[in-house]
Amino acid sequence: MSSLDFSGLSVVVTGAASGIGLAVARAFIEHGACVEMVDKDAAALKEASGQLARITSHVVDLSQPDQVASFAHCLQERGIRIHALINNAGIEYPTPLDDDSLGAAQRWAALLHNNVTSMYLLTRALFPLFRQDASIINQSSIWGKTGVADFSAYVASKHAVIGLTRSLAWELGKRRIRVNAVCPGWVRTDTAMRSLKNISDYMGRSEVEVLNEILARQAIPELLEPADIAGTFLFLASPLARAITGQTIVVSNGEVMS
Numbered sequence: 001m002s003s004l005d006f007s008g009l010s011v012v013v014t015g016a017a018s019g020i021g022l023a024v025a026r027a028f029i030e031h032g033a034c035v036e037m038v039d040k041d042a043a044a045l046k047e048a049s050g051q052l053a054r055i056t057s058h059v060v061d062l063s064q065p066d067q068v069a070s071f072a073h074c075l076q077e078r079g080i081r082i083h084a085l086i087n088n089a090g091i092e093y094p095t096p097l098d099d100d101s102l103g104a105a106q107r108w109a110a111l112l113h114n115n116v117t118s119m120y121l122l123t124r125a126l127f128p129l130f131r132q133d134a135s136i137i138n139q140s141s142i143w144g145k146t147g148v149a150d151f152s153a154y155v156a157s158k159h160a161v162i163g164l165t166r167s168l169a170w171e172l173g174k175r176r177i178r179v180n181a182v183c184p185g186w187v188r189t190d191t192a193m194r195s196l197k198n199i200s201d202y203m204g205r206s207e208v209e210v211l212n213e214i215l216a217r218q219a220i221p222e223l224l225e226p227a228d229i230a231g232t233f234l235f236l237a238s239p240l241a242r243a244i245t246g247q248t249i250v251v252s253n254g255e256v257m258s
């Protein structure tokens with residue numbers, strides 16, 4: 001049996017309705033897994049999951065503890081034992097310090113809650129369902145390793161994901177559950193392309209110009225595709241990575257951060 005054969009194993013993927021999460025879900029399905037696809041966007045999830053085999057889709061807003069508890073209960077009722085949890089769901093928007101509008105502090109806190117606390121809530125709720133050799137893989141970002149002007153909440157959330165990952169690796173290591181983080185560079189998803197446009201507009205520059213600057217910081221000057229990220233998740237969830245825990249793996253075509 002190949003080390004990347006996940007036949008008969010259950011994998012939970014959050015943020016599975018689009019972008020990187022959908023590519024990761026597809027990759028696990030192609031390698032035999034049964035995938036529990038989770039997203040808060042019901043319409044996108046329905047469209048994404050329509051053509052896929054061996055999946056169950058769940059509309060869950062992971063920032064809502066009661067919805068997380070119901071989801072965990074549903075998996076428990078079905079007798080699911082989790083081989084891998086892919087904590088991929090995340091949101092992104094700018095939170096500049098000079099925004100003193102009403103609600104700016106709430107937007108900052110909401111982003112942290114959505115990107116970090118939700119990850120903790122879900123991992124905690126699913127804890128009783130993990131197999132002995134389970135793998136938890138948390139989506140951080142290359143921005144989890146650097147500072148970026150005007151994006152302090154998003155950047156702080158992705159740094160926090162790395163801290164959560166390292167701590168849980170120690171907490172769960174004696175049970176042989178591994179916990180790692182992935183840090184993608186710029187990946188061609190609708191959300192990232194919208195963000196590129198917003199940043200370019202804000203800087204008063206063209207998208208092509210800003211994109212070329214990003215690519216010039218990469219050893220391989222190509223924009224990443226969602227499928228380029230998926231392989232790292234397969235590897236980390238497989239026995240090939242049985243001695244890897246508490247680590248962050250950068251998948252960025254060699255992007256150098258300042």
Ligand code: NAD
Pocket residue numbers: 014015016017018019020021038039040041044060061062063088089090091092114118139140141142183184185186187188189190191192
């Ligand atoms: P995306 O917007 O295409 O996908 C994110 C998905 O997460 C969406 O379908 C959204 O509905 C879901 N989601 C968000 N909050 C949720 C919640 N509370 N409950 C349930 N579902 C929720 O984005 P993407 O570009 O594919 O990014 C996926 C992940 O990768 C994010 O965590 C993002 O921060 C990270 N990332 C992306 C890039 C990039 O360039 N695309 C780079 C580094 C890191």
